[in-house]
Amino acid sequence: MDGNILGLALPIGLGMAAIGSGLGLGKAIEGGMNAMGRQPEAIGQIQTAMIIGCAFIEALTIYALIATILLMGNL
Amino acid sequence: MPEMSRNKLATFALVFGALFFAAGIAGAQHDGHGHDQGTAHTEQVQDADGHAGQNQAEDHAEEALAGHQHDMDAHEAHGDGHGEEHGGSMPHLPNLLVFMAGWFPDAAHFLHEWTNPIYAFIVVILVSIFFINLRSSLSARKPSRTQMATELVLGGLYGLFQQIIGPTARRYTPYLGSLFLFILLNNLFGLVPLGHAATSAFNTTTFALGALTFFVVQGIALKENGIGGYLHHMAGSPKTGMDWGFSILLFPLHLLGELIKPISLALRLFGNIFGEDTLVATMVLLGAGITYGLTGSDFVPGIPLQFPFYFLGLLSSTIQALVFTLLATVYIALWLPHGDHGEEHGH
Numbered sequence: 001m002d003g004n005i006l007g008l009a010l011p012i013g014l015g016m017a018a019i020g021s022g023l024g025l026g027k028a029i030e031g032g033m034n035a036m037g038r039q040p041e042a043i044g045q046i047q048t049a050m051i052i053g054c055a056f057i058e059a060l061t062i063y064a065l066i067a068t069i070l071l072m073g074n075l
Numbered sequence: 076m077p078e079m080s081r082n083k084l085a086t087f088a089l090v091f092g093a094l095f096f097a098a099g100i101a102g103a104q105h106d107g108h109g110h111d112q113g114t115a116h117t118e119q120v121q122d123a124d125g126h127a128g129q130n131q132a133e134d135h136a137e138e139a140l141a142g143h144q145h146d147m148d149a150h151e152a153h154g155d156g157h158g159e160e161h162g163g164s165m166p167h168l169p170n171l172l173v174f175m176a177g178w179f180p181d182a183a184h185f186l187h188e189w190t191n192p193i194y195a196f197i198v199v200i201l202v203s204i205f206f207i208n209l210r211s212s213l214s215a216r217k218p219s220r221t222q223m224a225t226e227l228v229l230g231g232l233y234g235l236f237q238q239i240i241g242p243t244a245r246r247y248t249p250y251l252g253s254l255f256l257f258i259l260l261n262n263l264f265g266l267v268p269l270g271h272a273a274t275s276a277f278n279t280t281t282f283a284l285g286a287l288t289f290f291v292v293q294g295i296a297l298k299e300n301g302i303g304g305y306l307h308h309m310a311g312s313p314k315t316g317m318d319w320g321f322s323i324l325l326f327p328l329h330l331l332g333e334l335i336k337p338i339s340l341a342l343r344l345f346g347n348i349f350g351e352d353t354l355v356a357t358m359v360l361l362g363a364g365i366t367y368g369l370t371g372s373d374f375v376p377g378i379p380l381q382f383p384f385y386f387l388g389l390l391s392s393t394i395q396a397l398v399f400t401l402l403a404t405v406y407i408a409l410w411l412p413h414g415d416h417g418e419e420h421g422h
Contacts, residue, residue: 048238052405055398059339062346069165069349 004075010068017064024057166356170194170271191279194271198260228256232400239401240408247407250291254284255400258344262392265352266385274395275352277345285341288403293333296410308410309333340402347395351388355381 032050036043172190176183186193212219218226232252236244258274265272273280297305307313309329310322363377 045238048235048401051394051398052401055343055402058347059343062343062350065350066342066346072165 006071006075010071010075014061014064014068017061021057021061024060025054028053028057165353166360167352168356168359169269171269172271174269190271191273191276194264195257195261195273195280198257198264198273202256202260235401236404239404240411243411247295247404251400251404251407254288254403255396258284258399259393259396262348262396263389265348266355266388266392272348272352274344275349277341281341281345282338284344284399285337288340288406289333289337292336292403292406292410295407299411304412336402336406340399344395344399347391351384351391355384355388358384 028050032046035046039046170190172186172193176186179186206225209221209225213222229248229252232255233244233248236248236251240247261274261280262272264270265275274284296308300308309326311318311325311329313319313322358381359377362380365380366375366377367373
């Protein structure tokens with residue numbers, strides 16, 4: 001198997017991105033849940049803001065995924 | 076009230092047409108750019124013909140890489156490496172057009188190039204037929220079940236936009252609502268057998284949606300703020316002399332931000348849906364590979380390992396459609412004069 005270093009780097013990089021955004025998502029959702037528990041009448045607004053924030057955080061993993069997909073041709 | 080709903084529906088239909096048109100233009104451009112790939116595709120098609128319809132459109136790159144997998148998925152899970160320029164070895168479930176390309180080899184190249192616009196068009200036609208049919212039976216006194224369900228969806232979307240934009244959300248609901256329906260139905264089409272999610276391609280669908288959103292947002296910004304207000308906002312809304320000095324730095328930053336927004340929207344949608352489809356296809360391949368490995372027969376169906384991932388797909392399809400729409404809403408809200416930079420929405 002004459003492997004390329006990319007074969008090692010791509011999964012590790014994607015995993016690192018996933019770790020980072022997992023931590024970020026956990027923190028964002030924790031905050032959202034706390035706020036919802038404290039103020040159930042504002043659930044709609046909190047949810048909207050939370051989903052938007054989650055989308056921004058999650059986008060980072062998606063960028064890593066896209067970089068992986070693009071670079072997979074070089075494997 | 077019925078007149079208003081009819082107007083709403085008519086606007087929906089119009090905006091759907093515009094969405095499809097944008098997708099088609101982007102597809103045509105992609106077609107023009109991909110001339111050098113054209114030869115590769117025809118080669119691939121000939122190669123597929125050589126396989127006498129057993130495995131219709133197998134990518135030869137994958138063939139060379141994984142010759143044994145070839146036989147594993149022979150009967151039901153063709154890992155046709157359909158993912159044109161993004162990674163030739165990505166597994167992808169066959170859609171109806173792949174089979175049609177097998178039946179009509181002459182049209183195979185066209186079908187391959189235009190898969191995404193065709194599926195987007197199918198979705199647009201289905202939704203248009205639904206709304207046009209509904210339009211004739213609209214009634215304020217005695218609403219049918221379908222009408223009530225549709226009104227529930229539209230009302231829910233309107234409420235959501237109202238939370239973010241405020242009372243003027245009515246004006247933007249047609250565009251944003253049809254964006255949501257279009258993306259949601261396209262995403263869900265990827266989970267239907269023989270279906271294909273048009274949103275799982277960056278350069279044919281999601282970039283068109285992002286670009287369309289960009290033009291809509293800029294148009295609204297220009298209309299609501301005027302040219303002067305627009306430039307003032309782009310310069311970071313300077314008030315004091317110091318601010319004017321910094322505005323030279325802020326202007327390119329804002330410009331770049333505006334240009335990046337649609338690309339990030341498009342990449343997010345594409346990445347999520349493409350990843351989800353690839354996950355399902357990988358699981359199908361795995362299930363088929365296991366049964367082939369155990370029985371050695373081509374005619375035993377694979378283990379449906381992909382089943383749990385369909386629920387994940389349903390969830391992420393809905394969330395991604397919602398996220399795309401909500402972000403477009405926020406981008407509009409940021410440009411509206413009332414919220415004064417939308418401190419409460421964040422940047």
